[in-house]
Amino acid sequence: MSIRTPQTPSRGTAAGSPGRWNRLVGSIVEAALSPHPVDRYLELLDPMLTWRDLRGEIVRAEQPTPRTVRLTIGPTRQWRGHRAGQFVQLSVVIDGVRHTRCFSPANAATGPDGDIELTITANDDGLVSKHLVAHARPGDVVGLSQADGDFVLPETDPTSAVFISGGSGVTPVLSMFRTLVARGYAGPITFVHYARTASEVAYRDELLALASAHPNVDLRVHHTRDDRDGHFTAAHLDDVPGVVDADVFVCGPRALMDAVAEVHGALGISQPLHSEAFTLTPTTAVDPDSVEGELTFSRSGTTATNDGRPILDQAEAAGLTPESGCRMGICFSCTAVKKSGCTRNVLTGETDTESDTQIQLCINAPVGSVDIEL
Structure with a gap:
């Protein structure tokens, strides 16, 4: 259900373009209903009746x-x-x-x-x-939210497409696979998927149907618990048509992605590897005996002894509920101001001592004492 706005004034009137007119009307309505946004009132009637919220x-x-x-x-x-x-x-x-x-x-x-x-x-x-x-x-x-991310198909169709996924990492590469099939892509497609057992392949029937219906699709499913060679090896890409010039897309656990990256380099594939991780992996392990300092959450008046984990985890352990999203540094939902102290990015290993700066709580860990505006 949607809201109808008043008819857009004709070109040349003071209100200007339709987008500007809609923004103007929205601002007026929200000002009239202050202190709450319009959608807080509309959701009382129907949670799908929204002005701005998606x-x-x-x-x-x-x-x-x-x-x-x-x-x-x-x-x-x-x-x-x-x-x-x-x-x-x-x-x-x-x-x-x-x-x-x-x-x-x-x-x-x-x-x-x-x-x-x-x-x-x-x-x-x-x-x-x-x-x-x-x-x-x-x-x-x-x-x-609106869709985001740059793990996407290239603007022009690849010469050969290789999709590799593990577990729940199947969804973005399946979207790419389905998109190529839907637009009649005629090049070779190799789809390699890893699941713990046959019963845990979420799209088993559809993958089999697509492979059966399209001669250019080669489906290779491996079960990491049941198969002796269940984990990815270079042999799993044997006989892939045009592999040297293929666009390879991989999404899954870190071990799978690291193994694919190593084989991608060894095979000398000309196209860059397209990859997306769905788990956060620190660059280096933290020695608990070397961790020191105290975390201060200044807005709430809460303190905690630093245990070396990312600040988001420590804030939640201290009873706070900061907004969060992907928990791996992608969505920027969990940003907060670091008032003072040194933090380490657990993905890159870089440290930051700048004060009064926005940081992502899920991928930054304190180095010594840190004051966060939470």
């Missing part, structure tokens, strides 16, 4: 495997569509606290009128993923 209603919820849920989401009118491989931020309220995580649509690239298909695996330490697998139902309304 939301989505779950129209279908299926469980293709015991640990996954597949959601088809109908977004509100603000949705601009997605490119294959991008991610969205999905927000849900759990026990009164709003939590945000990043998930990649698995459906082919769509425009503003398309639905969003998300397949989510319940990770052992995943609060949001476990909640969605257990509780997501048709009719539920979730918060959404």
Whole structure:
């Protein structure tokens, strides 16, 4: 459901373009309803009735495997569509606290009128993923962001496409795969997927159907617990047509991505490796005996002894609930001002001693005592 704004003035009037007119009307309405944004009032009537917020209603919820849920989401009118491989931020309220995580649509690239298909695996330490697998139902309304990310297909079709995924990393590369198939791509496609067992391949039936229907598709599924050679090796790319000039796309656990990167270099593949990780991996392990200092969360008046973990983890352990999203440095949901002290980026190893600067809490750990405006 959407709101109709007054008819846009004709060209040349003082209000100017339709976009400017809509912004003007929105500002006037929000000022009249201050102190709360318009959407806080509209959601009392219907959570899908929004002025600015992008939301989505779950129209279908299926469980293709015991640990996954597949959601088809109908977004509100603000949705601009997605490119294959991008991610969205999905927000849900759990026990009164709003939590945000990043998930990649698995459906082919769509425009503003398309639905969003998300397949989510319940990770052992995943609060949001476990909640969605257990509780997501048709009719539920979730918060959404516009699609983002640069793990996407190139502007021109590749000579040969190789998609490699592990576990829940299948969704962005499946979106790319589906997009190429939908537009009649005739080049060779090799799809290599890794799951712990056959029962945990979330898109098994569809992958088999696509491979059967399209002669240019070579499907290779490996089970890391059941197969003797289940983990990626160079042999898994044997006989890939045009592999030297192929565009290789990989998404999955860090061990898989590192192994693919090593083989990619050894084979001398001419195109750059396209990759996206969905887990955060520190560059170096922290020795607990070398950690010192104290974390001060100045706004809340809370302190905690530094244990070496990223600041977001330590803030949550101290009872705080800062906004967060992907938890791996992508979405910038968990930024806060560092008032003083030194922090280390756990992805790059770089340290930063600048005061009064915005940092990402999920990928920065304190080095000694640090004061954060939380």
